[in-house]
Amino acid sequence: MTRGASTRHLSAKFAVAALAALAACAPAARPLVGAPTRAVLPPTSIPAAPTILRFTWSYRDDTFEANGDGAVRRQGPDRARLDFFLSNGMAGGYAILVADSLTVPGIDLVKRMLPPVPLLWAALGRLAVPASVDTVARMDGDTLRADLGQLRGRDASGSDGRAWRVAFAGTGLSRVERIEDGKVIEWLTRAPGERGALRLQYVHERGKRRLAIAVSDTTIVEGFDDAIWRRR
Template sequence: MAERVRFAICSRTATAAIAVVSTLLVACAPAARPLVGSPTRAILPPTNMAAGSQILRFTWTYKDETFEANGDGAVRAQAPDRARLDFFLKNGMAGGYAILLGDSLFVPGVDLVKRLLPPVPLLWSSLGRLALPPVPDTTARVDGDTLRADLGVLRGRDASGADGRAWRLAFGGTTLARVERIEDGKVIEWMSRRRGANGQWQLQYVHERGKRRLAIAVTDTTTVEAFDDAIWRRP
């Protein structure tokens, strides 16, 4: 009986510890603010990849609490839903790649690339394609030339008061500018995209809870006829 009592106490203690850690992790994420602007029933702008096939060359920097790295790379993007991302560390020390096909992300071998990349919906948003899981509710507001929309189980509210997971989109005019993943009213992670002074995309991914940051600066965009099917093959 004494052993059972000790086991029960330890189980309750472990459960309480897990709950405390979970609460602290959630507390590290900022609260989602209520949507601002005027309510609207406007249809969301199109969110598709650029037509055809493109190569986007870029530089990147990454930082978390224990690791920092930078380098260059390239994205080979083929509409409507294919992309291959190649990352190389500065000075050619190492590299890795990922293949994105629809809702599937394949990252062979090197842990570096797995560490860098956001989840599939946010990764697609970096290329201007919206690929979120189905949601029951949507609410939107317009503030100047910015359209924001919350998607999730909203129950008549916005993402700041949603149950469980929700998504917040922001459009600058007709351009997808930011996508946030919100959990129980907290902004857990987000992807932003904007045009830099050179006209190329500047992308930033932040995981607030994990304190991870990936910045990508596209340096050149080239349209090509097509890609060899070999680049999509998994080893």
């Protein structure tokens, strides 16, 4: 074997090892629990009334930690602007979400910590995962769980390729997971905190990234200036 071929062979081995290590970081998806059901997923939508949600947030990964406060300006059916401010009066950043398009100008921190579009919409209570070929659903008490993707008669724990697992507590969206080849790569949860305030948690298992948000106030307003939806 020539030196060049040997180097390529070693590089390929390292690449395979790196991919295997990443896969090991993601937990296996468990089989769906509960009784099989043909129940239709509850409808989800963003309220038409212009609304401001104020929140506090914290973020961490292997190399960085940050926290602060922020606000979401939300308007149905499919518009939201998220502003993040770092603690101690430091600069922040923002993101504009319109339908399936996410724009994140400015500092890299916001790009680094935000989930992808389907999970970002899930944080706001709207189910917007890509269209799926198959759906498997089970009812466990008052919790409806469903796997969506190319399932080939199985649930997402045994499927090949990408799938989404969603959970509804009653009629409210409570959890969304992105699953690849039976591994949970990332997930987002919505749950009531103290005094009923909404708490969100986003975790990217492979990237070891965690974003926690606690909504402190929700206010309906008359409207928003169209300029907030435009990238500056």
